[in-house]
Structure formats: structure tokens, C-alpha cells
Amino acid sequence: MGRICSAQGVIRGTLVASLIISSVIGRHQHDVPSCRVIPGDEQWPTDETWADFNQSISGRLIRTVPIASVCHGSTYDEGKCATLRDNWFFPATHLPSSSSPMAYEWSNDSCNPFTPPEAPCVIGNHVLYAVNATGLSDYQATLAFASKHNIRLVIRSSGHDYLGKSTGAHALALWTLHLKSTQLLPTFKSSTYAGGAMKIGAGVSGGEAQAFAHSHGRVVVVGNCPSVTLAGGWVQGGGHGILSSKYGLGADQVLEFEVVTADGELLTITPYNDHADLFWALTGGGGGTFGVVLSMTIKTYPETPISIALLTVTRPPNRDPKTFKSFFRTFLSTLPATLDSGVTVIWALFPTAFMIFPAAGPDLTAQQLDFLLQPTRARLKELDFPYEYSSNTYPDYPSAFASVPRTWNASDYHMNGRLIPRSLVETSNDGGPSEELIDALLHIGNLAGNAGVSYNLNANLPAHPVSVNPKLRSTIFNLALGVPINYTAAVPQHSYAEAHDFMNSVLLEPIKKVAPDGGAYLSEASPYENEWKRDFYGGNYDELLKVKDKYDPVGLFYAWTGVGSDRWVERADGRLCRVEFAKDEIVHSEL
Numbered sequence: 001m002g003r004i005c006s007a008q009g010v011i012r013g014t015l016v017a018s019l020i021i022s023s024v025i026g027r028h029q030h031d032v033p034s035c036r037v038i039p040g041d042e043q044w045p046t047d048e049t050w051a052d053f054n055q056s057i058s059g060r061l062i063r064t065v066p067i068a069s070v071c072h073g074s075t076y077d078e079g080k081c082a083t084l085r086d087n088w089f090f091p092a093t094h095l096p097s098s099s100s101p102m103a104y105e106w107s108n109d110s111c112n113p114f115t116p117p118e119a120p121c122v123i124g125n126h127v128l129y130a131v132n133a134t135g136l137s138d139y140q141a142t143l144a145f146a147s148k149h150n151i152r153l154v155i156r157s158s159g160h161d162y163l164g165k166s167t168g169a170h171a172l173a174l175w176t177l178h179l180k181s182t183q184l185l186p187t188f189k190s191s192t193y194a195g196g197a198m199k200i201g202a203g204v205s206g207g208e209a210q211a212f213a214h215s216h217g218r219v220v221v222v223g224n225c226p227s228v229t230l231a232g233g234w235v236q237g238g239g240h241g242i243l244s245s246k247y248g249l250g251a252d253q254v255l256e257f258e259v260v261t262a263d264g265e266l267l268t269i270t271p272y273n274d275h276a277d278l279f280w281a282l283t284g285g286g287g288g289t290f291g292v293v294l295s296m297t298i299k300t301y302p303e304t305p306i307s308i309a310l311l312t313v314t315r316p317p318n319r320d321p322k323t324f325k326s327f328f329r330t331f332l333s334t335l336p337a338t339l340d341s342g343v344t345v346i347w348a349l350f351p352t353a354f355m356i357f358p359a360a361g362p363d364l365t366a367q368q369l370d371f372l373l374q375p376t377r378a379r380l381k382e383l384d385f386p387y388e389y390s391s392n393t394y395p396d397y398p399s400a401f402a403s404v405p406r407t408w409n410a411s412d413y414h415m416n417g418r419l420i421p422r423s424l425v426e427t428s429n430d431g432g433p434s435e436e437l438i439d440a441l442l443h444i445g446n447l448a449g450n451a452g453v454s455y456n457l458n459a460n461l462p463a464h465p466v467s468v469n470p471k472l473r474s475t476i477f478n479l480a481l482g483v484p485i486n487y488t489a490a491v492p493q494h495s496y497a498e499a500h501d502f503m504n505s506v507l508l509e510p511i512k513k514v515a516p517d518g519g520a521y522l523s524e525a526s527p528y529e530n531e532w533k534r535d536f537y538g539g540n541y542d543e544l545l546k547v548k549d550k551y552d553p554v555g556l557f558y559a560w561t562g563v564g565s566d567r568w569v570e571r572a573d574g575r576l577c578r579v580e581f582a583k584d585e586i587v588h589s590e591l
């Protein structure tokens with residue numbers, strides 16, 4: 001699979017693949033399982049056991065049929081396959097599925113909609129079963145069943161995760177997407193907050209939460225892709241959106257969680273009660289790691305007008321590159337003041353164009369936004385670049401958001417990203433951006449393309465500590481880049497590895513030189529970042545691991561690059577094994 005081909009994966013993969021594992025599911029000291037059971041093992045539950053389990057959860061167990069099976073074998077259906085291909089790149093195609101990872105590489109190419117009907121279609125790295133959960137009792141039954149039978153457990157919500165954290169071979173998924181409750185709490189009080197709030201179920205998406213808030217004249221911080229769910233990977237990884245320069249990160253909004261721990265206990269946690277440590281871990285320490293969130297309560301704000309500016313600059317091929325660089329320098333140097341006015345700026349740089357889509361300014365007039373972006377436009381005029389600019393004020397979030405042209409594609413790209421320290425943009429003698437940074441960004445922009453989600457994440461800090469990567473607070477933008485997925489590559493796993501290597505070594509090389517300590521946003525980063533503990537978690541990793549061990553001492557929760565995940569290896573057959581068990585086996589095979 002993709003991960004086995006990676007730099008990090010090669011080491012993990014060959015280590016275990018070379019082993020002769022005699023009794024893979026033997027129990028270790030303290031009754032901690034050494035490896036998860038997989039189908040074919042004697043310990044794998046019988047069909048009857050699965051059926052009993054299904055009955056105990058009112059028939060809500062789903063056995064995976066990969067959605068692209070309509071394109072293959074005896075299940076081939078020409079019309080359905082054509083429709084699936086036309087819609088493959090949209091999140092809405094994958095959302096109703098209990099198993100389809102939106103980041104296609106994490107399916108391990110096991111059922112490809114774009115290959116001929118005779119090509120194989122297997123379950124592969126999709127989860128094998130999923131429980132379409134409706135509430136607490138389904139959570140508890142699923143955790144208990146996975147624990148009892150030593151089956152790999154995956155928590156899946158929208159399935160958006162770019163790093164493969166919501167899928168896994170031979171796994172049982174606890175699927176949280178259909179927990180759609182919403183409740184307005186107009187006067188929430190804690191020892192440090194008194195104001196509007198709302199309580200939402202684990203499956204409520206950003207779009208749904210915002211629509212609900214809007215219907216009550218309120219606004220909430222949500223991500224830019226409306227189908228990302230708030231309480232899952234988004235909040236638990238940090239969570240940014242176009243209101244973040246004014247109201248902060250998603251993790252900064254949380255007042256309370258209801259969470260179910262590995263042993264099935266329901267805890268209601270706040271920053272101030274007995275489980276403040278778990279609350280801290282869930283506000284930035286990564287999804288799928290500490291427990292399963294059932295609901296969360298977040299701050300709401302009075303609805304406010306939002307101004308939106310859009311800019312498209314054409315880069316004519318015949319112009320001296322220095323001229324464009326001069327414009328780009330001006331743009332970067334206007335960012336700090338713009339962001340400090342509460343504006344979030346999303347920009348992209350490609351070989352042929354530069355775009356802002358959008359600059360979003362809550363509580364600002366279009367004239368104020370124009371003023372902040374004026375140096376950038378003046379420079380374009382001066383240098384005689386063709387461009388289009390528009391700005392408008394909208395009465396509320398939904399209308400402002402709808403004005404931004406975008407298609408929310410699910411799975412076109414292999415993903416990578418780095419956080420760029422703000423100091424690099426305020427560094428040269430005149431307080432402007434460093435030349436090395438400009439060159440490094442142009443290097444990526446000329447070869448492939450990159451996007452910068454720019455914000456000031458120090459606005460509206462909560463009164464209690466949260467565990468989001470501290471590097472987010474000193475970043476000026478989250479630099480995101482991607483390489484398109486080749487659905488028809490001869491050896492897909494090789495093409496995935498090449499794409500990641502190209503980004504990590506060629507595209508990002510100069511960035512890593514100028515910003516070696518910038519870190520990365522764990523939800524939008526390379527799945528094969530060697531320094532992931534440092535780069536994704538800042539200095540918080542060791543403390544997060546303590547919380548993990550306190551609330552999940554047997555290691556029921558596992559997610560790729562999650563806290564504690566390096567204690568496990570995934571074998572080529574998808575079986576998850578504890579590293580120390582693999583080490584034992586090496587000793588045994590050497591004897």
C-alpha cells in the first residue's frame with residue numbers, strides 16, 4: 001500500500017514483512033494483544049458472532065462493498081459506473097459510504113473506478129465492517145466488540161482525512177457521521193465564559209452547523225470545506241476557517257465534550273473538571289486517538305457582515321520572472337497588517353496565475369478590505385500585470401461563503417503542507433519578507449503550485465490551555481501543496497510514493513531550509529513526514545502520550561501519525577502489530 005512505499009513505511013514494512021510470525025495474535029504481558037486478528041485467523045469472529053453483534057445494535061452493521069464495485073466483475077453496471085466516474089471527485093459521492101476514503105491513495109487502489117471491468121476489486125485497505133452509529137449504546141457496543149475480539153478499530157466520520165486516519169485494513173469502523181443533533185444554548189456559563197453556545201453531535205458538518213447557527217442569528221467557526229465534520233478530525237487537529245483571524249481556531253471554541261473512552265465510559269469533560277487533561281488532548285492532539293467524541297459544545301457569536309475580496313493575476317509567460325517576484329514580495333509584506341485586522345487570506349500560486357480566493361474580513365466594509373489590499377493592487381498596476389479584482393460586503397456567513405467560487409473536490413491530490421513562521425515575512429532590513437522565503441515559494445509555484453491559508457491565530461485565545469500545535473500560533477500561513485493522483489498508473493503504490501518523494505525532496509527542499517522549525521498542520525501535512533512527532537505536535541507530544549496512556553491504556557485507538565501510533569506497525573497484509581512484538585519475533589527468527 002501507499003504507506004509501505006514511503007520512506008518511513010519502507011523501514012516499517014520491510015522490518016515486519018521479513019518476519020516469520022508464528023502466533024501473531026498471542027497475548028503479551030499485561031494481557032495487551034500483540035497483533036490484531038484478521039479474517040482467516042482462528043480467533044476471527046464467526047459469521048454467527050457477527051450476526052449476534054449486528055442484532056445487538058439493531059441491525060446497524062454494514063459489511064463493506066467498495067463503492068467502485070459497480071465498475072468491476074459480476075457487479076459491473078455500465079450506467080452506474082459512468083455516473084460514479086463523473087462524480088468521483090466530489091465529497092458527496094463518498095459521504096454516504098461507510099468505507100470510501102476521500103483521499104483515494106488510502107484505499108490502496110483496491111477498487112479503482114477508472115480501471116477496466118476485469119481489473120480486481122477487493123476490500124483491501126477499506127474498513128471491513130462499519131457500525132452506522134446513532135448514539136451512546138452503539139458506541140459502547142462497538143468498542144466492546146472490537147476490544148473483546150481484538151479487532152482493529154477505526155473511527156470514521158466524514159472520511160475526509162488526508163493522512164489515512166479514518167480507514168484501515170480488516171478494521172471495524174465506528175461511523176459517527178449520522179449523529180446530527182443540534183441544540184442552541186443561548187446562555188452558556190462556565191468559570192471563564194458567559195455567552196452563546198451550541199451543542200452538536202459528532203456527525204454535524206461545518207455547513208450544517210453554520211446553517212443552524214444562521215437560523216438563530218449566530219455564527220460559528222467552521223472549516224472551508226462544508227462537509228468536514230466539526231467534532232472529529234477538524235477540531236481535534238486544530239481546525240481553521242475563514243473566520244479564524246477574528247475568532248480563533250476550531251479547538252479554541254470548545255466549551256465541553258461528551259466523549260466515550262476505550263472502556264466504554266461516557267465522560268462529560270470541560271477545561272475545569274476532573275478530566276481537564278483529556279479535554280486538553282482533544283483540543284488539538286489529533287483525531288482517532290484518545291476517545292470517541294459523542295458531542296461537543298462550542299461558542300457562537302452574533303452574526304456579522306463579512307466582506308469578501310477576490311483577485312486573479314495572470315502571469316504572462318514572456319515576462320521577466322523578477323517582475324513577478326517584485327509583485328509577490330509586495331503581496332507578502334501586506335499580509336501581517338491585513339491578518340491583524342481580522343482578515344483570513346487564502347491565496348494560490350501556479351505557473352500561470354496568482355489568486356486570492358478569498359480575502360475574508362468579518363466586521364469590515366469592502367472599502368476597508370480594499371484599503372488593506374491596496375498596496376498589492378497598486379503594485380500590479382505599476383508593473384502592468386493583467387488582473388481582475390472585486391470586493392463586496394455580505395450580510396452574513398452563508399451569503400459571503402456562497403460568493404466564493406470553488407469546487408470542493410475530495411481526492412484529486414496527494415497532500416503535503418508546512419507551517420510558515422510569521423517572522424519570515426517580517427524579517428528583512430525593511431521589515432519585509434525574507435528573499436529565501438520568496439524564492440522557495442516561487443520554486444514550488446513555478447514547478448507545480450501551492451496555496452497559502454493565511455491567518456493570525458492569536459485572536460480570541462481561550463482562557464484555558466489547548467493542545468493545538470503551538471507552531472500554529474506563530475504561523476503566517478499554512479502552505480498546502482499537492483500532486484494529482486494518477487488513477488491509471490502501472491503500479492499505483494509506486495506513483496504515490498514518487499508523488500510524496502517529489503513533494504518532500506524537490507518541492508519542499510528550499511522551504512525546509514528557510515523554515516526548518518515551522519512545523520506542520522497535522523490534518524494537512526505529509527503522511528510521511530519523518531519528524532512528525534515534533535512537526536505535528538510541537539512540544540506537546542510527550543504530555544499527549546501520557547494522556548493517551550491514561551485513558552486508553554490498552555491501545556484500542558490507532559490512527560496513522562496519531563499520538564502513540566509508532567508503537568504499531570502495519571504489515572503488508574494490513575495486520576496491525578505492536579512494535580515490541582515484532583522485535584521479539586526478530587530475536588526469535590535469528591535464533
Ligand SMILES: Cc1cc2nc3c(=O)[nH]c(=O)nc-3n(C[C@H](O)[C@H](O)[C@H](O)COP(=O)(O)OP(=O)(O)OC[C@H]3O[C@@H](n4cnc5c(N)ncnc54)[C@H](O)[C@@H]3O)c2cc1C
Nearest residue numbers: 157158159160161165166224225229232233240287288293
Ligand atoms: C477538501 C478538504 C478541505 C479541507 N479544508 C479544511 C479547512 O478549511 N480547515 C481545516 O482545518 N481543515 C481542513 N481540511 C482537513 C480536515 O480538517 C481533516 O481532513 C479532518 O481530519 C477531517 O475530519 P473528519 O472527522 O470530518 O474526517 P474523518 O476522515 O472521518 O476523520 C478524521 C480523523 O478524526 C477521527 N475522528 C472522526 N470522528 C471522530 C470522533 N467522533 N471522535 C474521535 N475521533 C474522530 C478519525 O478517526 C480520524 O483520525 C480539509 C480537508 C479536505 C479533504
Ligand SMILES: *[C@@H]1O[C@H](CO)[C@@H](O)[C@H](O)[C@H]1NC(C)=O
Nearest residue numbers: 054055058059060061062063
Ligand atoms: C445487519 O442487520 C440488518 C437488518 O437485519 C441487515 O440489513 C444487514 O445486512 C446486517 N448486516 C450484516 C453485515 O449482515
Ligand SMILES: *[C@@H]1O[C@H](CO)[C@@H](O)[C@H](O)[C@H]1NC(C)=O
Nearest residue numbers: 001108124125169572573574
Ligand atoms: C496494498 O496493495 C498491494 C499491491 O496490490 C498489496 O500487495 C497489499 O497487500 C495491499 N495492502 C492491503 C492492506 O490491502
Ligand SMILES: *[C@@H]1O[C@H](CO)[C@@H](O)[C@H](O)[C@H]1NC(C)=O
Nearest residue numbers: 062096097098132133134178
Ligand atoms: C446510516 O444511518 C442513517 C440514519 O439512520 C441513514 O440515513 C443512512 O442511510 C445509513 N447509511 C447506511 C449506509 O446504512
Ligand SMILES: *[C@@H]1O[C@H](CO)[C@@H](O)[C@H](O)[C@H]1NC(C)=O
Nearest residue numbers: 086087088089090407409412
Ligand atoms: C474537480 O472535479 C471536477 C469534476 O471531475 C473537475 O472538472 C475539476 O477540474 C476538479 N477541480 C480541481 C481543482 O481539481
Ligand SMILES: *[C@@H]1O[C@H](CO)[C@@H](O)[C@H](O)[C@H]1NC(C)=O
Nearest residue numbers: 484486487488489490491495
Ligand atoms: C499515469 O500513469 C500512466 C501509466 O504508467 C502513464 O502512461 C501516464 O502518463 C501517467 N499520467 C500522468 C499524468 O503522469
